[in-house]
Amino acid sequence: MSIISLTNVSKNYLLDTVEVRVLKDVNISIKKGEMVAIMGPSGSGKSTLMNMIGLLDRPTSGTLRLDGKEIRLTMSDKALAHLRSEKIGFVFQSFNLLPRLTALANVMMPASYAGTASGVAKEKAIEILGRVGLKDRVTHRPTEMSGGERQRVAIARALINNPEIILADEPTGNLDSKSGKEVMQVLRDLNNEGKTIIIITHDQTIADYCSRTVRILDGAVEERHG
Amino acid sequence: MGENIRTALSSIWGNKVRSLLTLLGVVIGVTSVTTLVAVGQGVKNDVSGLIEGLGTNIITVVSGKIDTSNSGNTNPANFVSGDILTQSDVTALQALPSLQSVSPIALVSGELKVGALTSQPVLFGTTSNIAQSFDIIKVDSGRIFKDTADDQKSIVLSSIAATTLFPGETAIGKQVTVGTEVLTVVGILSQPKSSSLFGNQLSTLSLVPFNEATVLNKGRVTISRMYAKAFDTQQVNDVKRQMHDVLLKAHGGEENFTVLTQDDILGIFSQFLNLATAMVSAIASISLVVGGIGIMNIMLVTVTERTREIGLRKAVGATQGAILIQFLTEAVVVTLVGGILGLLLSWVIAQIVAAQTPLQPQFTPQVIALAIGISIIIGAVFGLWPAMRAARKDPIEALRYE
Numbered sequence: 139m140s141i142i143s144l145t146n147v148s149k150n151y152l153l154d155t156v157e158v159r160v161l162k163d164v165n166i167s168i169k170k171g172e173m174v175a176i177m178g179p180s181g182s183g184k185s186t187l188m189n190m191i192g193l194l195d196r197p198t199s200g201t202l203r204l205d206g207k208e209i210r211l212t213m214s215d216k217a218l219a220h221l222r223s224e225k226i227g228f229v230f231q232s233f234n235l236l237p238r239l240t241a242l243a244n245v246m247m248p249a250s251y252a253g254t255a256s257g258v259a260k261e262k263a264i265e266i267l268g269r270v271g272l273k274d275r276v277t278h279r280p281t282e283m284s285g286g287e288r289q290r291v292a293i294a295r296a297l298i299n300n301p302e303i304i305l306a307d308e309p310t311g312n313l314d315s316k317s318g319k320e321v322m323q324v325l326r327d328l329n330n331e332g333k334t335i336i337i338i339t340h341d342q343t344i345a346d347y348c349s350r351t352v353r354i355l356d357g358a359v360e361e362r363h364g
Numbered sequence: 365m366g367e368n369i370r371t372a373l374s375s376i377w378g379n380k381v382r383s384l385l386t387l388l389g390v391v392i393g394v395t396s397v398t399t400l401v402a403v404g405q406g407v408k409n410d411v412s413g414l415i416e417g418l419g420t421n422i423i424t425v426v427s428g429k430i431d432t433s434n435s436g437n438t439n440p441a442n443f444v445s446g447d448i449l450t451q452s453d454v455t456a457l458q459a460l461p462s463l464q465s466v467s468p469i470a471l472v473s474g475e476l477k478v479g480a481l482t483s484q485p486v487l488f489g490t491t492s493n494i495a496q497s498f499d500i501i502k503v504d505s506g507r508i509f510k511d512t513a514d515d516q517k518s519i520v521l522s523s524i525a526a527t528t529l530f531p532g533e534t535a536i537g538k539q540v541t542v543g544t545e546v547l548t549v550v551g552i553l554s555q556p557k558s559s560s561l562f563g564n565q566l567s568t569l570s571l572v573p574f575n576e577a578t579v580l581n582k583g584r585v586t587i588s589r590m591y592a593k594a595f596d597t598q599q600v601n602d603v604k605r606q607m608h609d610v611l612l613k614a615h616g617g618e619e620n621f622t623v624l625t626q627d628d629i630l631g632i633f634s635q636f637l638n639l640a641t642a643m644v645s646a647i648a649s650i651s652l653v654v655g656g657i658g659i660m661n662i663m664l665v666t667v668t669e670r671t672r673e674i675g676l677r678k679a680v681g682a683t684q685g686a687i688l689i690q691f692l693t694e695a696v697v698v699t700l701v702g703g704i705l706g707l708l709l710s711w712v713i714a715q716i717v718a719a720q721t722p723l724q725p726q727f728t729p730q731v732i733a734l735a736i737g738i739s740i741i742i743g744a745v746f747g748l749w750p751a752m753r754a755a756r757k758d759p760i761e762a763l764r765y766e
């Protein structure tokens with residue numbers, strides 16, 4: 139059974155008075171444990187698609203299922219926030235770490251929204267930081283770390299609530315190729331441990347890490363297996 | 365919650381100058397309100413201490429009509445008017461069986477002189493029963509004067525006046541000049557220990573015979589008030605009514621005097637105090653509102669600056685409620701810091717006031733609770749709108765914000 143499934147999903151945005159169709163009848167099904175690259179030109183709707191899967195946005199029409207559960211348009215913000223906290227980990231191109239907080243505090247942050255006790259979260263955060271190779275950076279602040287290290291902190295943060303799905307929107311876009319490779323290796327390892335991973339990228343070498351590539355052009359999906 | 369508080373404190377610390385300017389309104393507001401209330405508490409404490417020290421069965425008669433029914437139109441000028449009460453009023457009251465004693469009081473102004481030494485007294489002309497009417501007046505050594513003509517050139521000194529005028533020697537039997545009169549010291553009062561605010565006044569209290577006061581006041585018989593003591597503490601209100609009726613008859617039905625129990629006096633003081641408190645609180649609340657608007661402004665700036673953070677927090681599972689509470693907590697922590705600073709400042713001011721004036725401000729738990737309460741309310745009220753704006757931000761747009 140697929141962990142993510144979109145059926146005839148469309149998304150319209152109202153720009154001034156004109157309705158812009160950003161996603162057009164998208165049908166995608168992603169199985170548990172897959173590692174999928176989403177590629178397409180800038181403005182084609184990749185981030186919109188990812189926000190939809192990550193429950194930050196709601197489809198204008200069509201059906202989205204996570205883990206077999208239909209996400210209804212009428213679901214409250216609170217219910218979506220809880221689902222997000224439980225099932226989804228985000229990794230962003232610009233890391234989005236909080237500059238005042240240490241690596242450890244950044245990683246722990248989502249745990250408080252999942253209701254995890256801070257002692258438990260701390261232990262878990264230290265363990266995860268070790269797993270992404272940042273055992274020595276626990277008390278460092280983002281400004282004291284390299285881009286690759288920051289992105290690995292962000293990945294650790296995405297893992298703290300043990301979600302099944304990791305959504306990464308151009309995770310290597312701000313990194314040099316060496317750091318990019320390290321980050322991809324971490325994501326690859328996570329995939330081998332069973333996480334479902336979706337990566338938006340422009341870069342074919344990044345897509346090559348994935349078992350499957352979905353291409354978007356002008357809001358419509360064309361798929362190629364490889 | 366702990367994290368919210370830490371975030372708030374670190375953002376205050378991170379922008380010290382901005383925070384200080386923002387907090388200024390709250391600090392000033394809280395400082396003025398707490399100082400005022402602490403001073404008020406001190407005065408109340410003092411007055412009730414004084415009244416307890418005097419004894420609750422003392423009933424005071426003053427000239428002029430004072431409204432004691434809390435409506436607040438008391439004219440303080442009535443306290444000092446001086447030719448309404450007469451010697452026959454004293455006699456009439458003394459006839460009441462429920463009264464133990466009645467003493468008229470004539471105020472005399474003038475200084476006490478012995479050679480080159482002088483002393484500024486509160487000088488009462490009164491009768492020998494004053495020590496009975498007024499528990500706080502006690503003769504320490506010597507005696508009180510008699511009410512007879514041959515003892516008229518006598519004076520009872522406060523212990524302060526005695527030591528000032530006769531350093532290192534006994535005052536009794538010596539002579540003191542008041543105005544043109546030469547009086548013999550017959551007794552010395554003991555130092556009253558009750559009240560700080562009124563203690564100063566009472567501690568310089570010296571007494572001359574009533575008739576001598578008339579001489580010192582150049583022949584004018586002026587009874588500015590009378591102190592009477594009821595036998596029964598439980599029945600002061602009944603006795604007050606009896607006295608009122610007697611005096612009303614003596615004054616031909618004209619109510620140009622007021623009979624006051626100690627409770628009435630306390631009530632009048634409270635009225636004054638409450639009025640003063642209300643007026644200064646109104647001024648202080650303006651600075652609190654200004655401070656609150658400052659907080660609101662700074663919180664709106666903070667929310668805008670941290671738009672991406674809000675987007676991120678929502679993406680990792682924060683509900684609107686969690687964001688609302690986060691920013692509300694921050695606003696409250698900021699105002700609470702302001703409140704604590706205000707409280708400390710007001711405590712410092714209180715120490716200075718206590719050292720320089722007879723006022724003894726009291727930092728009761730209520731005063732501290734008031735300061736904390738005001739700051740929390742200001743933070744919660746003025747932080748609500750910015751916190752709501754934060755909570756309602758769309759996570760996608762917030763994450764895209766540069």
Ligand SMILES: Nc1ncnc2c1ncn2[C@@H]1O[C@H](COP(=O)(O)OP(=O)(O)O)[C@@H](O)[C@H]1O
Nearest residue numbers: 151152153160179180181182183184185186187
């Ligand atoms: N909130 C919005 N309102 C209007 N148009 C939007 C909004 N969000 C995205 N779009 C438009 O939708 C299209 C797809 O955007 P996006 O999904 O971010 O593209 P990609 O990530 O593939 O570069 C773009 O043309 C963009 O301008």
Ligand SMILES: [Mg+2]
Nearest residue numbers: 184185186307
């Ligand atoms: Mg994009």
